[in-house]
Amino acid sequence: MTTIPDDVLHISETEASRLLPNLPSPFAVLFERGDVSIELYAPRGADTQSPHTRDELYIIASGSGTFRRADQVCEFTIGDLLFVPAHVDHRFESFSDDFRTWVIFFGPEGGVQT
Incomplete structure (x- = not known):
């Protein structure tokens, strides 16, 4: 896991994306605080993720x-926002070679109950 320290003001997507080729998984955890976790995700070939608990x-x-x-x-294209509730199956089925996305996990385990 690569997490930016609390005193960092700015996270550059371009600089963060340079971490990805050197990691064993297609994502980097960049920031965690309370019930928020922010990652940069760039699957290659196929998106093999499974449902998440948040x-x-x-x-x-x-x-x-x-x-x-x-x-x-x-x-989807650059700038779009996609929402996935906890425990729902999802994946990027088709994507360009330059595809990268911010991932923001939030709320409690099991998802926000409305």
Whole structure:
């Protein structure tokens, strides 16, 4: 895990993306505080993630493609925001070679109950 210290004011997506090729997994944990965790994620070839135990947001940093959340499918591009509730199957099914996304996990285990 690569976490930025609390005293850092700015996290550059470009600089953070340089960490990814040297890591064993396609993501880097960059910031954690309370019930928030922020990662940069860049799968290569196929997205093999499984459902998570917390709610999450994706903010597309680069690239484009299609995203599946349960039986819903949408196209995405730079700047788009995608939401996935805890425990819901999801994945990036098709994406360009330059695809990277911020991942923001938030709230309690099991997701926010509304």
